[in-house]
Amino acid sequence: MGEISPSNGQVDARRKSCWYEEEIEQNLRWCFALNSILHTGATQYQDIALLDTKPFGKALVIDGKLQSAEIDEFIYHESLVHPALLHHPNPESIFIMGGGEGSTAREILRHRTVERVVMCDIDEEVVEFCKSYLVANRDAFFDSRLELVINDARAELEKSEGRYDVIIGDLADPIEGGPCYQLYTKSFYEDTLKPRLSDDGIFVTQAGPAGVFSHTEVFSCIYNTLKQVFKFVVPYSAHIPSYADTWGWIMASDSPLTQDAEELDLRIRQRIKGENRYLDGKTFASASMLSKAVRISLANETQVYTEGTAKFIYGHGAGHKFQSSG
Amino acid sequence: MGEISPSNGQVDARRKSCWYEEEIEQNLRWCFALNSILHTGATQYQDIALLDTKPFGKALVIDGKLQSAEIDEFIYHESLVHPALLHHPNPESIFIMGGGEGSTAREILRHRTVERVVMCDIDEEVVEFCKSYLVANRDAFFDSRLELVINDARAELEKSEGRYDVIIGDLADPIEGGPCYQLYTKSFYEDTLKPRLSDDGIFVTQAGPAGVFSHTEVFSCIYNTLKQVFKFVVPYSAHIPSYADTWGWIMASDSPLTQDAEELDLRIRQRIKGENRYLDGKTFASASMLSKAVRISLANETQVYTEGTAKFIYGHGAGHKFQSSG
Amino acid sequence: MGEISPSNGQVDARRKSCWYEEEIEQNLRWCFALNSILHTGATQYQDIALLDTKPFGKALVIDGKLQSAEIDEFIYHESLVHPALLHHPNPESIFIMGGGEGSTAREILRHRTVERVVMCDIDEEVVEFCKSYLVANRDAFFDSRLELVINDARAELEKSEGRYDVIIGDLADPIEGGPCYQLYTKSFYEDTLKPRLSDDGIFVTQAGPAGVFSHTEVFSCIYNTLKQVFKFVVPYSAHIPSYADTWGWIMASDSPLTQDAEELDLRIRQRIKGENRYLDGKTFASASMLSKAVRISLANETQVYTEGTAKFIYGHGAGHKFQSSG
Amino acid sequence: MGEISPSNGQVDARRKSCWYEEEIEQNLRWCFALNSILHTGATQYQDIALLDTKPFGKALVIDGKLQSAEIDEFIYHESLVHPALLHHPNPESIFIMGGGEGSTAREILRHRTVERVVMCDIDEEVVEFCKSYLVANRDAFFDSRLELVINDARAELEKSEGRYDVIIGDLADPIEGGPCYQLYTKSFYEDTLKPRLSDDGIFVTQAGPAGVFSHTEVFSCIYNTLKQVFKFVVPYSAHIPSYADTWGWIMASDSPLTQDAEELDLRIRQRIKGENRYLDGKTFASASMLSKAVRISLANETQVYTEGTAKFIYGHGAGHKFQSSG
Known part of the structure; x- marks a missing residue:
């Protein structure tokens, strides 16, 4: 009695209890276990966060979309x-x-x-x-x-x-x-x-x-x-x-x-x-x-982007590659 | 052009991209959106974390199990x-x-x-x-x-x-x-x-x-x-x-x-x-x-806890109410 | 060689790979492991599904909101x-x-x-x-x-x-x-x-x-x-x-x-x-x-529902208790 | 009164309430919205399921791991x-x-x-x-x-x-x-x-x-x-x-x-x-x-697989490519 040896199961459970989730498409979700949420903020144009993720290291997220991850x-x-x-x-x-x-x-x-x-x-x-x-x-x-x-x-x-x-x-x-x-x-x-x-x-x-x-x-x-x-x-x-x-x-x-x-x-x-x-x-x-x-x-492909046409992209969308100049 | 007005949809997406997850039972999962991960650590006996959750405020988590949440x-x-x-x-x-x-x-x-x-x-x-x-x-x-x-x-x-x-x-x-x-x-x-x-x-x-x-x-x-x-x-x-x-x-x-x-x-x-x-x-x-x-x-109920009997509880288990003295 | 004994881990993993998810509130998610999706359909007014869930038995879901579950x-x-x-x-x-x-x-x-x-x-x-x-x-x-x-x-x-x-x-x-x-x-x-x-x-x-x-x-x-x-x-x-x-x-x-x-x-x-x-x-x-x-x-409480006032309820909302007569 | 027009939001919510989840690695999760669970079963060696997923069509899953998806x-x-x-x-x-x-x-x-x-x-x-x-x-x-x-x-x-x-x-x-x-x-x-x-x-x-x-x-x-x-x-x-x-x-x-x-x-x-x-x-x-x-x-690379050595692969593992003959 008195000895509590943490089972690996418990340690694992703890390790995976915080997640970053992104809907790549409407029906497709991609989730990274988190170490921590390093910084969050909002600019005039967009919301921004720097996360520390387990699988991909530090990750820059704009408006809920991954921009770039440290390891790749x-x-x-x-x-x-x-x-x-x-x-x-x-x-x-x-x-x-x-x-x-x-x-x-x-x-x-x-x-x-x-x-x-x-x-x-x-x-x-x-x-x-x-x-x-x-x-x-x-x-x-x-x-x-x-x-x-x-x-x-x-x-x-x-x-x-x-x-x-x-x-x-x-x-x-x-x-x-x-x-x-x-x-x-x-x-x-x-x-x-x-x-x-x-x-x-x-x-x-x-x-x-x-x-x-x-x-x-x-x-x-x-x-x-x-x-x-x-x-x-x-x-x-x-x-x-x-x-x-x-x-x-x-x-x-x-x-x-x-x-x-x-x-x-x-x-x-x-x-x-x-x-x-x-x-x-x-x-x-x-x-x-x-x-x-x-x-x-x-x-x-026959379509050409003109002022009057556009094609929609889900997810890696408005937020993706935030270096927006539009 | 030049004006980027963040849609509410995007802001919402960002707000809900980080989650704490807990398996209450094997087949039942309970998830809180996260503001931040305030502190994490490990003691001789258990892993410990203090999270800032959106629905329940600051939450103390031991070995992957919620112990107590600020608001309730x-x-x-x-x-x-x-x-x-x-x-x-x-x-x-x-x-x-x-x-x-x-x-x-x-x-x-x-x-x-x-x-x-x-x-x-x-x-x-x-x-x-x-x-x-x-x-x-x-x-x-x-x-x-x-x-x-x-x-x-x-x-x-x-x-x-x-x-x-x-x-x-x-x-x-x-x-x-x-x-x-x-x-x-x-x-x-x-x-x-x-x-x-x-x-x-x-x-x-x-x-x-x-x-x-x-x-x-x-x-x-x-x-x-x-x-x-x-x-x-x-x-x-x-x-x-x-x-x-x-x-x-x-x-x-x-x-x-x-x-x-x-x-x-x-x-x-x-x-x-x-x-x-x-x-x-x-x-x-x-x-x-x-x-x-x-x-x-x-x-x-007929069962009595003795040194020789025990009943299993899933989830709110080993970690729950960490004030362990066993 | 030739003998493949499935580890419990693998069996468990399989058991929990299909989930029903509901956002109780915007920042709170409730998830049931699924046995199967029994029926789905759409009426003039709403979408309807009958799920077989592991924790709560058969569950009636309208417009993405749980209406009632067999066991409770x-x-x-x-x-x-x-x-x-x-x-x-x-x-x-x-x-x-x-x-x-x-x-x-x-x-x-x-x-x-x-x-x-x-x-x-x-x-x-x-x-x-x-x-x-x-x-x-x-x-x-x-x-x-x-x-x-x-x-x-x-x-x-x-x-x-x-x-x-x-x-x-x-x-x-x-x-x-x-x-x-x-x-x-x-x-x-x-x-x-x-x-x-x-x-x-x-x-x-x-x-x-x-x-x-x-x-x-x-x-x-x-x-x-x-x-x-x-x-x-x-x-x-x-x-x-x-x-x-x-x-x-x-x-x-x-x-x-x-x-x-x-x-x-x-x-x-x-x-x-x-x-x-x-x-x-x-x-x-x-x-x-x-x-x-x-x-x-x-x-x-001082508020009274009149034709001109209303209070919002998240989630268990428009869809909840579908027996709509409005 | 009497007219209930389902908002798109509600319809969307319903569409995404059932999910297949797979842990690609311990810290990385991949989730597909589900249309239905077509068949499930267990053989002498493994558990098997045929799912109808929204992003990838019918998917064969063995022991909780995706084997192959209809569309790719x-x-x-x-x-x-x-x-x-x-x-x-x-x-x-x-x-x-x-x-x-x-x-x-x-x-x-x-x-x-x-x-x-x-x-x-x-x-x-x-x-x-x-x-x-x-x-x-x-x-x-x-x-x-x-x-x-x-x-x-x-x-x-x-x-x-x-x-x-x-x-x-x-x-x-x-x-x-x-x-x-x-x-x-x-x-x-x-x-x-x-x-x-x-x-x-x-x-x-x-x-x-x-x-x-x-x-x-x-x-x-x-x-x-x-x-x-x-x-x-x-x-x-x-x-x-x-x-x-x-x-x-x-x-x-x-x-x-x-x-x-x-x-x-x-x-x-x-x-x-x-x-x-x-x-x-x-x-x-x-x-x-x-x-x-x-x-x-x-x-x-210097390692060679022999009877005495092995390297571990997470996830796409024991179950992956089930056509096991071991």
């Missing part, structure tokens, strides 16, 4: 940034639409060729929140090459006069009525964005889920819209564990985008400080060779 | 303490088996007659945790009438020589193999506890769930065991919202326990400092008149 | 029906507003004095669903004393000329904008319902959750509204495990409602066929003696 | 079967270890070259369950080229005298102490399996999760074990939405496995009846080019 955000951000910069002969000036989390800037600033990065996010408080709490991005936020602009990305590009080697879209998905829809339309690409690209400039954007089924939500339509505006368009994808889905990005340019795996690996060694964890030549070769189901579906 | 712990603790003290003509000395949370002592110390309270809990770290974090009990912990003893309650009562007017059992339920089983047996009551009660002394114990179905887990058996040892035994119950069940307590004595509602109300006014929120004469009259289903079941 | 619906229906009929000297004719599930009629028809029961529910398909699937109520549905009317209860009472000994409200809670709000207003009680009661007639209604906190949602306000219209008003409550709350009913009449426990027990023996499982004299005495917190709150 | 099982089964058969010059005889669901046989039987398929599963009742309920596989179960053997796969291969062009492992993952561990060891591959392959025969096995993190559970170790036994080993992977992960397969042979995308497409057209939905030449080229993180990890 490198997949998203290496995939978003490096292919476009590596395909460009000498990327010096970069414009980020959104990106307030700081991770996109962090990856860009690893490129030795880069002299200037403009990060244009509409939500100053989110930027401040991330600057304070996301330790991994702190150096990036204080890099002298980074210019932080708090503005709507479209307004900023319209008033801008310079041209950029690479423009990166790190925005919420194009939901009809959502904050960023107008930053995915044919007219925006044609009239506002493309004039701000240098002659061999490259545009790349996150393009929503790209799974065997989920690519029809916005990925195929962003692809088809960019095809109306640019000569060369390269879609690619990668599975991101914390998103419970394969994610998509699309690169577009009027110059050919045809570096093979060996050339990419060479440029990685020459240009990028430190070691990539996810992306190298073969990874990109694989990522840009889509599966039969997705290839056919993209080829058959 | 007064129901449990007023029901545990006041009936016994009010039925005693002049309660001066009180012994608490368990009670490390401090709420039981807090309610006892509101009685003007009380001169000495011994709180005997086996887990020093839980007591320290509660002393630090449960603000509502701070005064009680520092009241000069309170003696805190870190020991097994049985060992303490065996070596003790004095006698108490009221002994209060604020212990985990009697699960076979659980930490407190031996503090609910006929032989413990007869040989150890009763000799430490004064002549008109009263024993009261929490007695597990007492719902229309759940009372068969341990309530009816504790009742029947006490009937073997004491002349007068009074079971009573109250619904506690955060427990998702009706809870039970049992009062026992060799003196009659027959105060009517008016007499109880008079004694409350005379003896108790401050205002009770839950318990008064009519509340106790109602609480001690059990429903037909439970009355019949108690009358028909 | 006797608590709700015995509490709704018997006190009113037992307080009446000789209840012969009964009118049920709502009640399409059939359980209320079943309990009424157990009374030997009863000659005529009118069940007036607006949703014919729900009645047919329950007639088909709720085996326990089948005899009641085919009892020759039962008249089933498909109509709005107010319209039916307005055009009705007879008078009833007991009128029973088995309706959804009075949510502003909900289907049944207008069946809880002072003017409805005064102008429509009371004229249809015989001189010593009794009205009883389910009155929503009646827990220490939840009674402020609608219970106290229904109570206060009835006090404006009837001389004698008796609120009472009982914990219903599958509702995860204490539930309330209110009885009202212009004749005194003062039978003591012994008289009730006598009338039960004389008038009711078969054995009650939950309700007897002492149970009602306890149920009608509310706890201090609730008594004070009822006494202080 | 084609990804798993096309990936398991076609690469091996297409790399073989003329696959006529095929042996399936496990495969009781019937989908693997179904894909094999689409190959015009195939003359004989032996499906060896230990659990007859699972095979009967699938034959009865999985309509899509019915033709396969009744194809005259299929021989169904109820036996442990190892015992069957040991007593067998013939040789097979392709042997396919469609078994639960190699968990230490699990039912199939011994069917993944170096000695089994060397002494039992390889002697039953024809000279240019190919072995392919499902190889557990192959995500950026999850590939270390068993994928890398199965790969390294096969490298000890076969001259040519090709790992490949694909994201399967209903598994919430990328899945892996490994093909092994002593003949080179070097068909390029065009040759594979040619053979698909020549040999396979009907149209593949997922797999074609480019899909396999992409699937077999692993990402940097996984490639490095596989290259550095």
Whole structure:
């Protein structure tokens, strides 16, 4: 008597009693056991939380949607940034639409060729929140090459006069009525964005889920819209564990985008400080060779985003990739 | 463009994305939305957490089981303490088996007659945790009438020589193999506890769930065991919202326990400092008149807790009412 | 090799993989492990499902809200029906507003004095669903004393000329904008319902959750509204495990409602066929003696339901007690 | 009055009240809204259920673990079967270890070259369950080229005298102490399996999760074990939405496995009846080019499965790919 030896069962029960839940779609729920709720807050535009999750480490959540998780955000951000910069002969000036989390800037600033990065996010408080709490991005936020602009990305590009080697879209998905829809339309690409690209400039954007089924939500339509505006368009994808889905990005340019795996690996060694964890030549070769189901579906897509049309994406929606500039 | 007005839907989604979950029974789950996880820790005996929940305020959780919640712990603790003290003509000395949370002592110390309270809990770290974090009990912990003893309650009562007017059992339920089983047996009551009660002394114990179905887990058996040892035994119950069940307590004595509602109300006014929120004469009259289903079941109970028998209770089990002294 | 002995862990995991979930309130979730989904359907007014749950047996769910569960619906229906009929000297004719599930009629028809029961529910398909699937109520549905009317209860009472000994409200809670709000207003009680009661007639209604906190949602306000219209008003409550709350009913009449426990027990023996499982004299005495917190709150309630006011109840709301007649 | 218009909110709530939940890992939960629970049962070896889920259609669940879902099982089964058969010059005889669901046989039987398929599963009742309920596989179960053997796969291969062009492992993952561990060891591959392959025969096995993190559970170790036994080993992977992960397969042979995308497409057209939905030449080229993180990890793997070693995999474990033959 007097000796209480906690059974493992009890300890386990305790360990799993607090959960983060997200409805990926209306009928699909994804739940992470929680260690703690680190910070919560609300900005003018959105609600924001930093959670410490057991399966994926620290997780940034905006309006109830996971934005990025500590242990696998490198997949998203290496995939978003490096292919476009590596395909460009000498990327010096970069414009980020959104990106307030700081991770996109962090990856860009690893490129030795880069002299200037403009990060244009509409939500100053989110930027401040991330600057304070996301330790991994702190150096990036204080890099002298980074210019932080708090503005709507479209307004900023319209008033801008310079041209950029690479423009990166790190925005919420194009939901009809959502904050960023107008930053995915044919007219925006044609009239506002493309004039701000240098002659061999490259545009790349996150393009929503790209799974065997989920690519029809916005990925195929962003692809088809960019095809109306640019000569060369390269879609690619990668599975991101914390998103419970394969994610998509699309690169577009009027110059050919045809570096093979060996050339990419060479440029990685020459240009990028430190070691990539996810992306190298073969990874990109694989990522840009889509599966039969997705290839056919993209080829058959007819919809184009215009001011008058939109396609709905559930869940990874209004909140997703909060770097909203709409 | 540029205006992002967060829809209520999104805000709601965020508000409900973090949850505390408890399996009340194997097939029954009870979940509270979380504001934050205030503190977590592990003692020699058990794991402990203090959560800030939306429906029930701050909640103390031991080994994955809710112990008490800020907004309704007064129901449990007023029901545990006041009936016994009010039925005693002049309660001066009180012994608490368990009670490390401090709420039981807090309610006892509101009685003007009380001169000495011994709180005997086996887990020093839980007591320290509660002393630090449960603000509502701070005064009680520092009241000069309170003696805190870190020991097994049985060992303490065996070596003790004095006698108490009221002994209060604020212990985990009697699960076979659980930490407190031996503090609910006929032989413990007869040989150890009763000799430490004064002549008109009263024993009261929490007695597990007492719902229309759940009372068969341990309530009816504790009742029947006490009937073997004491002349007068009074079971009573109250619904506690955060427990998702009706809870039970049992009062026992060799003196009659027959105060009517008016007499109880008079004694409350005379003896108790401050205002009770839950318990008064009519509340106790109602609480001690059990429903037909439970009355019949108690009358028909034949099992007695001895060293050789035990009944299992799921969930509100080993961890429940952590003030373990076993 | 070749022998696969399933571990208990795996079996357990399987047993708990299908769940019914209900948000009792916005921040409070109640989940039952499922054996199977027996039937689902949609009527003109509402969605309906019959589930086989592990903790509570077969469960009727309307619009995502539990209506009644096999193992404890006797608590709700015995509490709704018997006190009113037992307080009446000789209840012969009964009118049920709502009640399409059939359980209320079943309990009424157990009374030997009863000659005529009118069940007036607006949703014919729900009645047919329950007639088909709720085996326990089948005899009641085919009892020759039962008249089933498909109509709005107010319209039916307005055009009705007879008078009833007991009128029973088995309706959804009075949510502003909900289907049944207008069946809880002072003017409805005064102008429509009371004229249809015989001189010593009794009205009883389910009155929503009646827990220490939840009674402020609608219970106290229904109570206060009835006090404006009837001389004698008796609120009472009982914990219903599958509702995860204490539930309330209110009885009202212009004749005194003062039978003591012994008289009730006598009338039960004389008038009711078969054995009650939950309700007897002492149970009602306890149920009608509310706890201090609730008594004070009822006494202080000032709101009256009129056509122009309403109080919101979350969850057990529009759908709860589907016997909508609004 | 009298009109009840169900709000969308209520309808939605109803739609999502029944859920299937699976713990992918201890701290990670994946939940599908349910339409219904079609069938449940228990065999000598395992518990089995057929669910109708909203996001993924009909889902086969064994011992609480999802085996395959109607809308995306084609990804798993096309990936398991076609690469091996297409790399073989003329696959006529095929042996399936496990495969009781019937989908693997179904894909094999689409190959015009195939003359004989032996499906060896230990659990007859699972095979009967699938034959009865999985309509899509019915033709396969009744194809005259299929021989169904109820036996442990190892015992069957040991007593067998013939040789097979392709042997396919469609078994639960190699968990230490699990039912199939011994069917993944170096000695089994060397002494039992390889002697039953024809000279240019190919072995392919499902190889557990192959995500950026999850590939270390068993994928890398199965790969390294096969490298000890076969001259040519090709790992490949694909994201399967209903598994919430990328899945892996490994093909092994002593003949080179070097068909390029065009040759594979040619053979698909020549040999396979009907149209593949997922797999074609480019899909396999992409699937077999692993990402940097996984490639490095596989290259550095040193563990080999032997009778004395094992690595644990959580969740998609003992139950996963139930076609157990251990």
